[in-house]
Amino acid sequence: MRLRYGLSSIRYKLLLTLLASNLCTLLVAAAVLIYNDLQEYRLNLSSELNTQAEILGQASIAALEFNDPKVAQENLALLKIKPGIIAAGLYTATGTLFAGYSRQHSQPHRFPPLPGLDGIQIADKEMWLYKRVVNQQEILGTVYLRAHYDLQQRLQHNLGILAGVGLLSLLASLLISTWLQTYVSKPITSVSDTALQVVSRRDFSLRAHKSTDDEIGYLVDAFNEMLAEIGRRTEAIEASQQALEHEVAERRETQLALQHSERRNRSLLTAMSVTIWISDKLGGFATEQPAWADYTGQSLAEYQGLGWRSAFHPDDQGHLDRAWARAISQPASFELAARLWHAGSSRHRHITLRTAPLFDQAGELVEWIGGISDTDDRYAAEQAVVQLNAELEQRVAERTAELETANKELESFSYSVSHDLRAPVRAIGGFAALLNQHQGAQLNAEGQRLLGIVRSEATRMGYLIDDLLAFSRLGRQAMQMKPVDMMALVQSTYSHLQNQHQGPPVQFRLGNLPDTLGDMSLLRQVWVNLLSNALKFSSKQAQPTIEVGAISDDEKHTYYVRDNGTGFDPAYKQKLFGVFQRLHDAADYPGTGVGLALAQRIINRHNGTIWADSTPGEGATFYFTLPRSH
Amino acid sequence: MEEIEHIHILLVEDNPLDAELTMYGLRNTIANTITWVKDGQEALDYLFRQGEYQDLDAAMPGLILLDLKMPRVDGTEVLLQVKADSRTRRIPVVVMTSSREESDILRSYDLGANSYVVKPVDFDGISDVAKQAGFYWMVVNRHLQR
Numbered sequence: 001m002r003l004r005y006g007l008s009s010i011r012y013k014l015l016l017t018l019l020a021s022n023l024c025t026l027l028v029a030a031a032v033l034i035y036n037d038l039q040e041y042r043l044n045l046s047s048e049l050n051t052q053a054e055i056l057g058q059a060s061i062a063a064l065e066f067n068d069p070k071v072a073q074e075n076l077a078l079l080k081i082k083p084g085i086i087a088a089g090l091y092t093a094t095g096t097l098f099a100g101y102s103r104q105h106s107q108p109h110r111f112p113p114l115p116g117l118d119g120i121q122i123a124d125k126e127m128w129l130y131k132r133v134v135n136q137q138e139i140l141g142t143v144y145l146r147a148h149y150d151l152q153q154r155l156q157h158n159l160g161i162l163a164g165v166g167l168l169s170l171l172a173s174l175l176i177s178t179w180l181q182t183y184v185s186k187p188i189t190s191v192s193d194t195a196l197q198v199v200s201r202r203d204f205s206l207r208a209h210k211s212t213d214d215e216i217g218y219l220v221d222a223f224n225e226m227l228a229e230i231g232r233r234t235e236a237i238e239a240s241q242q243a244l245e246h247e248v249a250e251r252r253e254t255q256l257a258l259q260h261s262e263r264r265n266r267s268l269l270t271a272m273s274v275t276i277w278i279s280d281k282l283g284g285f286a287t288e289q290p291a292w293a294d295y296t297g298q299s300l301a302e303y304q305g306l307g308w309r310s311a312f313h314p315d316d317q318g319h320l321d322r323a324w325a326r327a328i329s330q331p332a333s334f335e336l337a338a339r340l341w342h343a344g345s346s347r348h349r350h351i352t353l354r355t356a357p358l359f360d361q362a363g364e365l366v367e368w369i370g371g372i373s374d375t376d377d378r379y380a381a382e383q384a385v386v387q388l389n390a391e392l393e394q395r396v397a398e399r400t401a402e403l404e405t406a407n408k409e410l411e412s413f414s415y416s417v418s419h420d421l422r423a424p425v426r427a428i429g430g431f432a433a434l435l436n437q438h439q440g441a442q443l444n445a446e447g448q449r450l451l452g453i454v455r456s457e458a459t460r461m462g463y464l465i466d467d468l469l470a471f472s473r474l475g476r477q478a479m480q481m482k483p484v485d486m487m488a489l490v491q492s493t494y495s496h497l498q499n500q501h502q503g504p505p506v507q508f509r510l511g512n513l514p515d516t517l518g519d520m521s522l523l524r525q526v527w528v529n530l531l532s533n534a535l536k537f538s539s540k541q542a543q544p545t546i547e548v549g550a551i552s553d554d555e556k557h558t559y560y561v562r563d564n565g566t567g568f569d570p571a572y573k574q575k576l577f578g579v580f581q582r583l584h585d586a587a588d589y590p591g592t593g594v595g596l597a598l599a600q601r602i603i604n605r606h607n608g609t610i611w612a613d614s615t616p617g618e619g620a621t622f623y624f625t626l627p628r629s630h
Numbered sequence: 631m632e633e634i635e636h637i638h639i640l641l642v643e644d645n646p647l648d649a650e651l652t653m654y655g656l657r658n659t660i661a662n663t664i665t666w667v668k669d670g671q672e673a674l675d676y677l678f679r680q681g682e683y684q685d686l687d688a689a690m691p692g693l694i695l696l697d698l699k700m701p702r703v704d705g706t707e708v709l710l711q712v713k714a715d716s717r718t719r720r721i722p723v724v725v726m727t728s729s730r731e732e733s734d735i736l737r738s739y740d741l742g743a744n745s746y747v748v749k750p751v752d753f754d755g756i757s758d759v760a761k762q763a764g765f766y767w768m769v770v771n772r773h774l775q776r
Contacts, residue, residue: 415731419699422728422751427647430755434654462751466730 014184015177022169026162034158041154042127045084045147046120049129052079052088053143057133060090060099064133064140069099076101082147086126089144090133091115098141115142125150187216191223204231274371277355281331281365283324295372297343313339313348331357331365340372349376410472418469425465429458467594470525474601479519486513486559489520490548493527503539511549514557517629522602529595530561530622536589537620538565556608556628562621567614576612599624636661637768640691642673642708643726644700648749648756652695652726655760660768665691670703674711677718690721692773695760696743698727698734706737713742720774724763726756 056075063072076088076099087109090098095114102109116130127149133141187210194208204227210220275295280286284305292303296311309317316338323336333356339348355370432455436448443451490510498506531546538544547562568576568584577600578593603610603624614620639656641664643649653664667673675681677690694712698705705725712718722744727734728751735746747763749756767773 415729419728422749423645423648425751426728426749426755427645427651429751430651430757431647433755433757434651459751466751 009185014180015173018173018177018180019170022173023166026166026169030158030162030165034155034162037158038151038154041151042122042149045127045149046129049120049127049145049147050131052082052085053129053131053145056088056090056145057131057141057143060143061133061135061140064090064092064098065135072099073101075099079103079145084147085145086148087111087144087146089146091142091144093139093141095142109146111144115144118142122149125152183212183214184216187211187220191216191220194227195223198227204228204234274373277353277368277370277372279355279368281357281367282328283368286367292372295343296341311341313341315339327355327357327368331359333357333370337375342374342376349374350379351375414469414472418465421465422462425458425462429455429462432458464594467598471594471598471601474522474598474605477522479522479605481517481519484516484518484520484523486515486523486550489524490527490531493524494531494548497528497532497535501535501539503535504542504544506535506538506544506546509545509547509549511547513548513550513559514552516557516626518606518626519602522605526599526602526624529599530624533595533622534561534563534565534620536565537567537584538563541565552628554628556625558623558625560621560623562619564619567616567618567620568612569616570614573612573614577610636663637692637773638662638689639664639764639768640673640676640694641666642670642694642700642705643697644669645697648697651756652760655757656764659761659764662764662768669700670705670708673708674703677712678715690718692721693764693767694721694723695726695763696723698725698729698738706741709738709741709743722767722771722773724767726760726763 056079059075060072063069063075072090076090079085079088079101080103083103085101085103087100087102089100089109089111091114092098097111097113100109100111118130118132120127120129122128125148126146128144128146131143131145132139133143190211191208194206198204198206207224207227208220210217210224275291276289277292278285278287278289285292285303285308286305288300289303292308292311293299296303296308298307298311301307303311309320312320320336320338323334327334333354335352335354337350337352340351341347342349351372352375353370353372355368358366358369360366432451436451436455440448440451487510490513494508494510498508531548534546535544538546541564543564545564547560549560549562551558551560566584566589577596600610603626607627608625610622610624612620612622637660639662641649641652643652643666646668649666649668653666656662656664665676667676671681673694673696676683676686679686696705696708705727709723709725712721712723719742723742724745724747725738725743726747726749728749730748738746745763745767747759750759
């Protein structure tokens, strides 16, 4: 960080400041001092020379007066004590050199031939002086002194000291500045470091560390405060920006939805074959209604305002007015059916007017908008349907009546058949029995056989008639569906049959039979059939066995009757249930062949199925299913 | 030992063959007299001493065997009237008919029939049934003395 700024960093600035101020002070002081010193030097030297000249002069008066150059010379030679004196000379009053002294003996000084005027002269690093020797106001001679006067050297000397001092002070400044920067540039750098971090990390929770309690400390405080404020502002801005973005997005969505809805409405309008209706709040047409004009053929003059009323069928105008009056007093959407004049078909057509009120933002009713849909076709269709229905019902009623009559006829027919047919059959059987009783003994074997045939056939005919009657009656009877206890039913039926059965004792196994829903008397007939069959066809076995059981699944119960009798040829199992179909000889196993057909009919009416399987000689199993009630 | 009873039976049957077989079956069960009428009207006349029977001076029958399907007045009508009239109400009425129809059975019992027997068409026929029924109603069943 410090290096980045290089020479422009505060530290260096401080350093420079220090140096500069030091230097300034130094230079100014030095300048003044040096100048002073040099002045002093000159003055000192000149004063000294003056004094020496004076002394010399006075000392040399006698010499001069007595014209003793040797004494004068000795006097002058005293000046060798002073190394600065280059030469000293004494001139007479007439200006001739009386005595002279040169410091450097090797190279004696060239004395000026004549003394100059009194005074100091300076040239070439030398200062010389002429001073008149005056005794009692008589000029006796002139003293000439010449000294080294190296101003430059002195100046250099001074400057050297200055340089040394300057260096020292530089060092001192460096030290001081290093010490100072802890107090000045360090806090400042820390603040600027913090600032940079805040900027690079966008983290306004950072704070600069306050280490001093001065202007910089104040700066740090202010900086921190600013950061805090920035942080708050930034949060606020971000929040409001998000809210703004959100709003913008919503606005956009709404706009899109609106556009979409508008598009949809537009296409809907064009797609609908509905005549648009736009009326003012009192239900009158205030604007042009091209759709209305197209439909009714009314012109603008005719339909404007409430003129549209006359386009409706006169009988409907009344309830139209009422509906509008109601709607205007309490604005709400409504619909009504009426007949409207259609110009195209030149007649009134059935229509449905649907209209809804449109309110402005203040909740005031502005206008009514709606549509008129032509329901004439539908109306015509409905009428047709109604008519057809009526016709249909009538036809149904007629047909039902026919069927009922037919049914009744059939019923009375089969009733009378059964009754009337039975009577002669009874007579045949009965009288044949009588004959047998009265005269039977007188018949020979053949006669008895013939009579036996008559009797048995009569009996058979009786059974046939009974079965046929039951079979036909079944179709006419209404079934009474009730819960049936199958086990009890089978047990009672079997015991009844068993009592009548002649033959070897039968081993009867009854499994668990589930209850079911059905017509008990009809189901009893089924069991009678199946069980009597089982008994009949197993009667020739040594150990007849009959097994009754049931298997249930979710949809149905399957009941079965199994016997170990003679069975039947499975190739003929389709014929088993045909009316009068028999697969066995009547002589072996008597029967009318109606029983199974009857059972099938009953089971079918219960929505079940019946079938059988067999292995000839080993027995047969008859199955029937009854659907489960849910 | 009880007195041997003599019972008077009124047989109402339109079919002469059936009547013959029935009467044959009833003989030998117990001493009885059978009066046979051929239809309902005759039966009513007989029972209520009207028409051709108005001068009848005989006791009420102790048992009525009643066929249902008859011309003119059928058995149901006879049953109705017999059971409605205090003079005849107590006479046991055995309906003997070829009808196995549930409705007939119900109606007969509703009207107060004492028994309902179906004329069988099988081997031994009516005679046997008549005999059994007769035995019960004449011997086993107690009826009012006339």
